[in-house]
Amino acid sequence: MLAWLSNGCHGDMAYMQNHGLKRARPADLVPGTASVITVRMDYLPRATLEGWQALEFQRLERPQEGVVSLYARGRDYHKVLRSRLQKLSERIAQELGPFGHRVFTDSAPVLEAELASRSGIGWRGKHTLVLSREAGSMFFLGEIYVDLALPPTEAASDHCGTCQACIDVCPTRAIVAPRRLDARRCISYLTIEHFGAIPLELRPLIGNRIYGCDDCQLVCPWNKFAQRNALPDFDEREGLTGQQLSRLFAWTEAEFLAHTEGSPIRRIGHERWLRNVAVALGNALRDSGDAGTRAALQARANDARALVREHVAWALQA
Numbered sequence: 001m002l003a004w005l006s007n008g009c010h011g012d013m014a015y016m017q018n019h020g021l022k023r024a025r026p027a028d029l030v031p032g033t034a035s036v037i038t039v040r041m042d043y044l045p046r047a048t049l050e051g052w053q054a055l056e057f058q059r060l061e062r063p064q065e066g067v068v069s070l071y072a073r074g075r076d077y078h079k080v081l082r083s084r085l086q087k088l089s090e091r092i093a094q095e096l097g098p099f100g101h102r103v104f105t106d107s108a109p110v111l112e113a114e115l116a117s118r119s120g121i122g123w124r125g126k127h128t129l130v131l132s133r134e135a136g137s138m139f140f141l142g143e144i145y146v147d148l149a150l151p152p153t154e155a156a157s158d159h160c161g162t163c164q165a166c167i168d169v170c171p172t173r174a175i176v177a178p179r180r181l182d183a184r185r186c187i188s189y190l191t192i193e194h195f196g197a198i199p200l201e202l203r204p205l206i207g208n209r210i211y212g213c214d215d216c217q218l219v220c221p222w223n224k225f226a227q228r229n230a231l232p233d234f235d236e237r238e239g240l241t242g243q244q245l246s247r248l249f250a251w252t253e254a255e256f257l258a259h260t261e262g263s264p265i266r267r268i269g270h271e272r273w274l275r276n277v278a279v280a281l282g283n284a285l286r287d288s289g290d291a292g293t294r295a296a297l298q299a300r301a302n303d304a305r306a307l308v309r310e311h312v313a314w315a316l317q318a
Contacts, residue, residue, distance in 0.1 A: 024111055026145055030102050035150040038112075038119040039088070040132070040139040041081050042227035043071050045235045053218045059242075060207055060215075063284040064293070066245045066277060068265070069188065069212025070138065073241050074234035076264045081105040081142045089144055100147035105140065112141040120153040126178040127166035127216040133159060136223035159222070166216035171205045175216065187213035191276045192268055197310055203279050204286070208245065210276040211265055237263065245284060246296035249277045274300065274308045282315025289318070 026033040049055060059067050071077065085103040093099060104110045113130050117123050121141070122132035129137045160178075167175045174185035183189040187209050190198050198206070217223055239259055251259065253270040260266035265273070278297065285293045297315050300308060 024114075026110075029109065030145045032100050032147040033145040035146050035148055035152075036115055036119070037088075037144040037146060037150070038116050038121055039081075039085065039142045039144075040116070040121050040130075040135065041077070041084070041142065042135055042139045042229045043074075043077065043234050044138050044226055044228045045070075045074065046228055046230060046232070047235065048228050053223060056214060056218050060209070063208050063280075063287045064244050064246070064290070065208060066210040066243055066248050066280060067208050068210060068240060069214050071140070072211055072264045073236040075262050076266075077140050077234075078105055078107060078264070079262070080231065080233045081140055082107070085142050085144055092146075096148070102145045103142065104145070105142040110143055112143065115143060116141050118155050120156050123156045123158045123160075124179050125166065125220065125222075126160050126164055127170075127175055127220070128179055128181045129217065131159070131220070131222050132156075132225075133222065134225055134227075136226035137217050137220060138223060138226040163221065165219045165221070169215050169219040171207065171213070171215060172202055191272075195272070197307065198275065198279060200314070203311075203314065204283060206276075206279050207283055208280045210245070210248070210273075210280050211268070240265075245277055245281050246292060249274065249281060249296050249300065271305050271307055274303070274305075275311045278308065278311035278315050282311075282318060285315060285318040294318075 026036055044052070056070070059065055082103060082105050085105060089101050089103060104112075106112065113124060113128065116130045122130040122135075122137075125131040125137060127137075130141065131137050132139070164178065167178065172185040172187060174182050174187070174189075176182050183193070185202065187206055190202065190206070191209065191211055191213075237259075240263075251270075251273075256270045256273055257266065268276075278300070281293055281297050284290065285297070294316065297312050300312050301316065303309050303312065
């Protein structure tokens with residue numbers, strides 16, 4: 001972890017190095033912590049069809065369609081998982097009496113994947129995500145730091161074998177070695193965490209992915225066991241999934257906020273949303289030369305925001 005940070009592989013994600021070794025020492029982060037309870041929450045929507053992985057790859061072959069990562073098509077998982085973790089804590093308190101605890105869901109300097117693998121939820125796949133023999137990798141992780149000395153569970157063993165499909169499929173070659181990701185090349189990082197201009201050499205590789213990227217998970221054989229979630233929270237939002245890029249690019253800021261209310265997508269803001277869609281439109285224009293695509297881009301050629309103008313200008317060079 002420290003070597004990964006020192007090499008700058010975390011890109012703009014400064015929060016990853018702001019807390020030093022607290023990330024690896026639960027009791028330093030939350031004094032009194034004696035054990036960590038780890039959980040997973042599956043997130044495939046209830047209506048997910050058989051053969052969903054192939055269907056998702058087909059989306060990438062429709063350049064005019066904007067593709068949003070599966071986990072972000074419904075409600076913001078932070079809210080859902082945090083609420084359920086708190087309810088679990090309350091149920092534990094009912095059984096054992098009051099105890100010190102704090103819940104986390106991708107919300108603090110916690111080494112979630114490492115804790116999950118040590119506790120037996122799964123092993124670290126070669127794409128760095130946690131893999132389970134029963135559920136693939138399409139799930140969120142959460143933790144409850146407790147002041148109870150609980151018996152440890154056995155760590156999960158590795159079942160990737162010689163497979164490196166996730167490494168081979170990565171559009172930007174962000175998985176530079178098994179279990180080693182250079183976030184600066186990762187499409188999920190570039191479209192969500194990165195604040196500035198997307199590097200020129202990576203823009204054509206992004207294709208029509210406008211928020212996140214699932215390729216390394218879609219190709220993983222273990223995800224044939226991925227589980228659907230019975231909660232309606234993770235159902236796909238109407239108006240967001242399967243939409244034409246030109247329509248998404250025309251959203252005003254008010255429309256963006258309305259369509260993304262309660263969604264994890266809202267956190268990137270309208271400006272970065274337009275940046276991402278402009279790149280995808282540029283790739284679509286190179287693919288088809290479609291006049292409607294060019295017109296959609298030209299409509300924002302004089303946008304008030306320099307970041308948007310710069311990506312539109314690049315897109316129009318097709």
